[in-house]
Amino acid sequence: GQNIDQPTEMTATEGAIVQINCTYQTSGFNGLFWYQQHAGEAPTFLSYNVLDGLEEKGRFSSFLSRSKGYSYLLLKELQMKDSASYLCAVSYGQAGTALIFGKGTTLSVSS
Amino acid sequence: GAGVSQSPSNKVTEKGKDVELRCDPISGHTALYWYRQSLGQGLEFLIYFQGNSAPDKSGLPSDRFSAERTGGSVSTLTIQRTQQEDSAVYLCASRLRDRAGEQYFGPGTRLTVT
Numbered sequence: 236g237q238n239i240d241q242p243t244e245m246t247a248t249e250g251a252i253v254q255i256n257c258t259y260q261t262s263g264f265n266g267l268f269w270y271q272q273h274a275g276e277a278p279t280f281l282s283y284n285v286l287d288g289l290e291e292k293g294r295f296s297s298f299l300s301r302s303k304g305y306s307y308l309l310l311k312e313l314q315m316k317d318s319a320s321y322l323c324a325v326s327y328g329q330a331g332t333a334l335i336f337g338k339g340t341t342l343s344v345s346s
Numbered sequence: 347g348a349g350v351s352q353s354p355s356n357k358v359t360e361k362g363k364d365v366e367l368r369c370d371p372i373s374g375h376t377a378l379y380w381y382r383q384s385l386g387q388g389l390e391f392l393i394y395f396q397g398n399s400a401p402d403k404s405g406l407p408s409d410r411f412s413a414e415r416t417g418g419s420v421s422t423l424t425i426q427r428t429q430q431e432d433s434a435v436y437l438c439a440s441r442l443r444d445r446a447g448e449q450y451f452g453p454g455t456r457l458t459v460t
Binding site for chain 2: 276280282324326335336
């Protein structure tokens with residue numbers, strides 16, 4: 236079956252750096268996404284990796300290793316507003332339309 | 347510009363009734379997804395539409411669930427004979443055809459089956 240694992244919760248302090256890991260096992264792979272979801276709100280797109288390596292976008296970076304079935308989201312210079320759930324998702328299958336999401340990592344940033 | 351909109355925002359229904367949820371994607375977005383999110387659970391993929399292609403229905407949990415997309419724009423998700431386990435937030439997302447990863451989500455419909 237298809238499976239995505241990510242830690243349930245993480246805590247960090249303002250100004251710090253945090254790395255949220257994601258491992259996946261899927262039948263086929265067409266891309267990996269990271270989304271941010273604040274409590275009671277819809278997810279918002281953060282990043283998309285299809286090739287191995289690091290994608291940097293401001294304070295957020297995402298890394299992918301397809302051979303290891305592994306990704307991480309790196310958040311730098313943490314701010315209180317970064318407190319949210321971070322969802323890892325993989326597009327798989329022949330047509331690349333099927334998607335599986337992890338259960339999300341709840342990040343709490345304290346001052 | 348306008349984002350993805352969904353209606354109703356909240357729906358309470360009795361077990362056994364049918365419900366219809368609506369999604370208006372961003373104009374020009376040819377791809378549309380429906381997801382379900384239960385408390386403490388991740389997003390569960392339900393169905394995917396891309397232009398005039400046959401939809402990917404692989405995520406629909408039972409034959410009580412169906413969806414259609416008329417004119418390549420508005421989509422409706424129908425749940426027949428609702429059960430209590432159908433209670434969840436139903437989210438719709440759309441994207442441009444050539445931006446595979448970048449989905450824009452609507453605010454969701456919170457469905458409560460009593």
